[in-house]
Amino acid sequence: xxxxxxxxxxTSGNGAPDLGNEPPKGSGxxxxxxxxxxxxxxxxxxxxxxxxxxxxxxxxxxxxxAAEHPPLASTTALSNNKMGMWLFLGSECxxxxxxxxxxxxxxxxxxxxxxxxxIYDIPFTSVSSFVLLMSSLTMVLxxxxxxxxxxxxxxxxxxxxxxxxxxxxxxxxxxFTSFYREGLGFTTxxxxxxxxxxxxFHGVHVTVGIIMLLAxxxxxxxxxxxxxxxxVVELVGLYWHFVDIVWIVIFTLVYLIPA
Amino acid sequence: MSTDTPDLxxxxxxxxHGESDSQHDSGASGHEEHHxxxxxxxxxxxxxxxxxxxxxxxxSYWQPGGFFLPLLLSMMVVKFFVVVLFFMHLxxxxxxxxVLFYLGLSLAVFVYTVAxxxxxxxxxx
Numbered sequence: 527x528x529x530x531x532x533x534x535x536x537t538s539g540n541g542a543p544d545l546g547n548e549p550p551k552g553s554g555x556x557x558x559x560x561x562x563x564x565x566x567x568x569x570x571x572x573x574x575x576x577x578x579x580x581x582x583x584x585x586x587x588x589x590x591x592a593a594e595h596p597p598l599a600s601t602t603a604l605s606n607n608k609m610g611m612w613l614f615l616g617s618e619c620x621x622x623x624x625x626x627x628x629x630x631x632x633x634x635x636x637x638x639x640x641x642x643x644x645i646y647d648i649p650f651t652s653v654s655s656f657v658l659l660m661s662s663l664t665m666v667l668x669x670x671x672x673x674x675x676x677x678x679x680x681x682x683x684x685x686x687x688x689x690x691x692x693x694x695x696x697x698x699x700x701x702f703t704s705f706y707r708e709g710l711g712f713t714t715x716x717x718x719x720x721x722x723x724x725x726x727f728h729g730v731h732v733t734v735g736i737i738m739l740l741a742x743x744x745x746x747x748x749x750x751x752x753x754x755x756x757x758v759v760e761l762v763g764l765y766w767h768f769v770d771i772v773w774i775v776i777f778t779l780v781y782l783i784p785a
Numbered sequence: 786m787s788t789d790t791p792d793l794x795x796x797x798x799x800x801x802h803g804e805s806d807s808q809h810d811s812g813a814s815g816h817e818e819h820h821x822x823x824x825x826x827x828x829x830x831x832x833x834x835x836x837x838x839x840x841x842x843x844x845s846y847w848q849p850g851g852f853f854l855p856l857l858l859s860m861m862v863v864k865f866f867v868v869v870l871f872f873m874h875l876x877x878x879x880x881x882x883x884v885l886f887y888l889g890l891s892l893a894v895f896v897y898t899v900a901x902x903x904x905x906x907x908x909x910x
Contacts, residue, residue, distance in 0.1 A: 604879055612882040616889020623893030631904055652842045659838060663831040666872045670824055760874075767873045771865050777838075778861040782845040783854065 607753065611761050615768045622772050625724040626779060633785045635716035640709060642717065642785040647701070654697040655777045658732075661690035662770040665763045672759040680759060681743050687766065688739040691732050698729045721780070728776060731769050738762045822871065830871050837864055 602609070633642055668683030702722070710718045742762050745751045751758050822830075841860050844853065870876040875883050901907065 602881060604881060608882065609885065612885040613889075616886045619886075619889040619893040620896070623897045627897040627900055630901065631906060648842065648845065652838070655838055656835060659831065659834055662834075662868060662872055663827060666827050667824055670822075670827065764873055767868055770872075771868050774861060774864045774868065778841060778857055782841055782857060784845075784848075 605757060607757060607761060608764075611764050615764065618768060618772075622724075622727070622775075625720075625727055626775065629720040629724045629780060632716035632720040633780075636718065637715060640714065640718070642721075642780075645705060645708060645710060646781055647704075648781060650697070650701065651777065651781050654694055654701075655773065657690050657697070658694045658770055658773050661687045661694070662767055664690060665766045669756075669760050669763045672756040675756075677746060677755075680755075681746055684739050684743045684746075684759070684762075688736045688743070691736045691739070691766075695729055695732050695736070698725065698732075702726075724776065724780065728769070728772055731772070735762075735766050735769050738765065827872070830867060834864055834867060 636642075664683045664687040668680050668687060671677075671679035671683055702725075705718075712719055712722050739762060742751070742758060745758075746755065837860050841857060844857055844860075847853075849856075869886070875886065
């Protein structure tokens with residue numbers, strides 16, 4: 527809202543808030559200068575109610591439409607953060623779709639004794655999959671604890687999730703090392719390049735997830751979480767579960783289906 | 786600031802399950818509905834996923850003829866959507882989130898299926 531339009535509303539008497547008739551509250555200064563730069567404040571996880579620090583805003587004036595019906599922070603009345611996360615995860619499907627397709631195309635392009643059927647250790651990878659699946663359970667328990675405002679269990683489950691994720695990444699590092707010792711390097715064949723790129727990208731995602739989990743745990747400890755705590759934990763949880771569903775696809779298409 | 790407006794930010798609450806917070810969340814943000822599942826139900830879902838994963842591994846060793854691939858892919862799809870719907874709460878959340886995610890997923894499946902067809906992946910030539 528521009529300053530001119532506010533002035534016009536003050537004098538027109540067309541149903542707009544009659545600012546001139548109301549005594550200013552708080553500091554006693556005019557309210558026009560106190561409208562936040564980003565527009566009128568509104569409730570919601572992504573749009574905290576602000577403006578009280580330096581005085582009252584237009585929404586606080588009694589009798590105004592804005593005071594009775596506070597404007598929403600988002601036109602959809604949904605959390606912008608959460609919507610952004612889902613949009614990001616939707617775009618991540620395209621990234622991993624490309625990597626999985628590339629692997630499927632090139633999995634037969636290798637030298638005779640260093641192919642998928644010879645080199646994969648299915649029992650070991652099954653245990654890794656089970657660990658990642660279990661981390662999804664601990665993550666959802668962390669979100670559940672956060673929704674119950676049970677901060678102690680929230681932190682406990684977040685750290686457990688991070689540890690399980692670290693176990694998975696450690697297992698992946700061990701697998702890569704053993705493949706390398708058997709002679710399968712990144713540039714050995716098209717199969718090895720596409721395999722290391724796909725699983726490596728996934729491993730990086732898991733590592734980023736671990737960093738996010740530990741960062742949220744630290745912020746919970748020091749009480750410096752930006753925004754609502756349950757939503758922050760849920761956003762990290764969404765990312766973590768996405769990493770898990772990508773592994774569900776990789777485990778079946780890459781490891782279990784013979785080349 | 787109006788005292789009528791709930792200030793979640795200032796409360797720093799963990800969850801929308803408090804009375805005032807619940808009212809606020811259902812009305813204003815619309816995304817924090819109670820997800821309806823208990824911790825034990827989550828554990829039950831995990832057990833289901835673990836059993837299906839075990840069945841997948843057994844199937845990969847057994848490889849029962851022509852059923853092998855469709856069965857394995859079906860199990861993968863079931864596991865995928867169980868995690869998305871229940872662990873990621875998409876079943877209980879706003880439909881717009883589902884649209885955003887499924888749009889990306891469908892686009893990826895379509896684009897890369899076409900790409901694989903282009904490279905004659907399914908014909909085996």
